[in-house]
Amino acid sequence: MDLILSFLAQIARIAVPYAMVAVGGCLSERSGVVNIGLEGILLNSAFGTAVGTITTGSSAFGILCGVMSGGATALLHALVTVRARADQIVSGLAVNLASVAGTRALLKVLYASASNSPRITETPLGALPGFSVLGPLGETIGQPLFLAAVGICVLAERGLLHSGAGLLVRAAGERPGALEASGYDVPRVRTLAVVAGGGIAGLGGAWLAFQQNSFTDGMSGGRGYIALAAMIAGKWRPGAAAAACIVFAAAEALQIRLAGRGLSTQFLNMIPYLVALAVLAGWVGRATPPAALGRPYRRGTEEA
Amino acid sequence: MAPSPPAAVSFDGIAKRFGNTIANDGISFEVRPGTVHVLLGENGAGKTTLLSILTGFLKADAGEVRLGGVPLEPGSPRAALRRGVGFCAQHFLLAGDLTGAENVLLGRPGCVGLRPLPRERIARIEAVAAANGIAVPLDQPAGRMSIAEQERLEILKLLERDSRLLVLDEPTSVLAPPEIAPLFATLRRLAAEGRTVILVTHRLAEVEAVADRVTVLRRGRVVGEADPRTTDTETLVRWIAGEEPRVVAPRRSAAPGEVLLSTRGLSCGTGPSAPRSIDLDVRAGEIVGIGGVLGNGQHEIVQALTGMLPLRGGSVRLFGIPYAAPARVPLHDDVAWIPEDRRGEGIALEMSLGENLRIGMPRAAADLTANAAGGLLEEYDVRPPDPALRASHLSGGNQQRLLLAREMSRRARLILAVHPTRGLDPAATAFVQRKLLDARDRGIGILLVTGDLAELRRLSDRLAVLFRGRIRYQADAAEVDAEAMNRALVGVEG
């Protein structure tokens, strides 16, 4: 029983960064902006969390740094793609490149290391009482940070799909002309959505840093891209995307468990990516993206 | 005598030109409040321009628009909105993924917070819809509604904003005949409440029933105003189409040859104007013209013949062989196609003129030397005739000439020409028409689609008029009954 619970706990732990990026991606893409830079944002925010926690000794401050790094990076992407209407894919790639380079450079400058930050000794708050009934699983999902992540998924789902503000975001990505005709500024709505998405992904990066107790060069490891595949699988709905992330997390957890059993690690490493490919190839059915996704919007260009 | 209330809308001397084209030439008329007023005219009559001026998307060169006696601030859609002008465009501005209610309440005060859309607001929309007999499934995504429902949703949007003036552009063009009556009933009810409705259309037959007053535009001018209930249809038809120009169609030099293209019962596309049961034959050495106001199915027929649109019924034979559609197969080598949208398929703007001349050409002819290319460009008067120039630097008219240069030199046996003289000045138009006639005399078969009646009459050996996807009139050139043709154009039976 304990074995099952600890396996589920492992899945839960692995799922958080995936889910945060997928949810953040939903927000951004629903408003019409492609953001493949979420991979870099994941990395950045993990770094920000590490630096923040190590410097101040406060894990709460570290989490804040993580979220802000994510939001700030996303703001850069938004300014380039929404305000300047530049190519969204290249901007995302540049974000990823800058994130890898920037974190590596700062690692050297701040910690004189080419690959690791010092250990993060402060951890976020432990599991709330009452979850201990679930044993090892409870230790993970009882943590306030985990519960916050779950809360975000729920809020994002309800907010995006059922609230008035979510309506503005969805209109921005579906028919920006209609949003503008209603008197709203499409670039502003898109910028806010992208930044919010980045902040949420930042929470995933914070979790990642605390999980591994340090920042390691390249620790995002492609999870951002896989999370985007999960977003597509979830048809741009935060709840379904998060659910798809659990599947990916299970694949990764399985891969870790099997690694000790004679099957080569390198071979198993491919599993999450292959699953993501299968998703994109349409194994889970074709998905229709928001109609205006990827197309920069110029005020007043879409006449009725 | 009590002073009458000010007009809901008055146009006073509105003038607008685009380059050399005069779209509106001193238009003045009034729309009384609480009426359904119809603005009638063919393509190019100036209706759309006038509409854009009213809704603030364009600024008139001269003249003034007054709403309730107060001048409307020109060139500002926001100002028009504020003054209560509600515009329902021909192509709706709806977000397909959002439900009906969400589309109506998008961005409305009180509906932009973190809470779900307030139930009372939705209930209010339902009440307004019920009161006006508007049936719309408010909880369905707009993209999955029928076109008629989408149109009603657009009108609901206007009512939610309490627009006093509703302006609808070609509202019946996307509706099937049975759907028109409910729409008109709604419009009458709105007018009875004191709102004013302006309908812009070419479909005389359909609007006769609902209009209180009709203003007819032709070539940018008001040519007549009347109460349709007391004016006879023939008068209105004559106003719309104008006097018949004396067109002398050049006689055919030889009898037509074998059948190149033959359709039986061709049906394709969806919607009320989709082609249905089209029977056509095009023989070698003849020009078959398909006329009609744009949007009545002409383009879809050609798209079916070129494999871009699948057949839903009927059959097509090309050079005697059944034509399979949807053709994943590329276009036939012996068919030249001048598409209606040159920028879509026809011209690659990023490539040079010389390269554009090679698109789709069979291998042997593809090696066009620079000299030959230059010669071809000069022959069709493409300016400047420089094969190395990028096509994006050409004006629209020259791009059209480039397109023609390529397609006419393709040595095809059949030409599908859709609006071949679009965007060309009169001299170029005459040149192209001459080329088409020459091709016909050389034994090539041509299917011509054009919205220009004069061109249709001048070039066709046989012609047909399309309305709502069906052929309403056809005749040999020598036996055309102008009045019957005009009636078919605007959908009048008989």
Added chain:
Amino acid sequence: MRARLAILATPIVAALIGIAIGVGIAALLGAPPGRFLALLIGQTLGSGYGFGQVLFRATPLIFTGLAVVLPFRAGFFNIGAEGQMAVGGFAMALAGIHLHALPGPWLWIACVVAAALAGGAWGAIAGALKARTGAHEVIVTILLNFIAAALINYVLNRWYALPETVRTAEIGAGAWMPRASAAIPFFRGSGLSAAFVFALAVAAGCDLLLLRTSLGFALRILAGGPRRARYARLSPSRLTVVALSGGGALAGLAGASYILGYKHYFEEGFTGGAGFIGIAVALLARNRPAAVPASALLFGILSQGGLAVNEIVPREIVDLVVAIILFMYIVLDSKAREGTWRWISS
């Protein structure tokens, strides 16, 4: 005319701004700008060894730049050059090892062909997925990069790695490309080899293919969309696969300078991000094959310069500069296209 000038100047201005900001960041990290630039320019263009190294580093970038340009001209975004380069390089080494008895130049030819086929096959996967399922090639090619790394890692460690290393054995001498330093003492000590000339030849060939053959013409027509392709009597799905395989094959050849001309073996990680820099190379070359070598030269300078400035700042500064150049380029390009570059077009 002014608008054309604006469009042509965009790469240059973007590069200059990027470098300027790089100098600024270096200054923030404690490196005096003068010293920074002296190292950056001096150690790259200031000596035979430096310049040789610049050309050496530019060589794979020419290939990866072309690997992005070719599919782009057909309308596709190839982000998979990194994985295609690794797969191609691995095949290159394997051919050189298994067929090591073949004399040159036959062994060389075998290696090159193997590399092109392997890279091409890797690209074809993305092409086929796009053609049959519509899966967007951006994320697909990115995922394939990771899969390639894992796959190569597996095969390498299972069968080919020399003990305690992450490299293969050396390839047969018949495939070795001559070093520049052997013939031209000016380049003494640098890794520059005849592979550079090979790269230039391939660039010229690409230019010819794209602009003067009917296949290149067909690919360029595809960029206008599947409807335009069908209007032109072409098959869009077949061309899609050709475009992405072509890109993959070009990236596959990128290992030539390292494997055939320098170390003569395959080493894990030898790609060093060349696949991603290739995207920057392609963009600044405005997607013209003929301009790719010049663009690659710029990034070769940055790459080698990074090593040089490493004594006063982390060499990752250079990657940051590349990222900034990318941002600047797409922003300036967007403005130039919209014609709002007033101070040039006023």
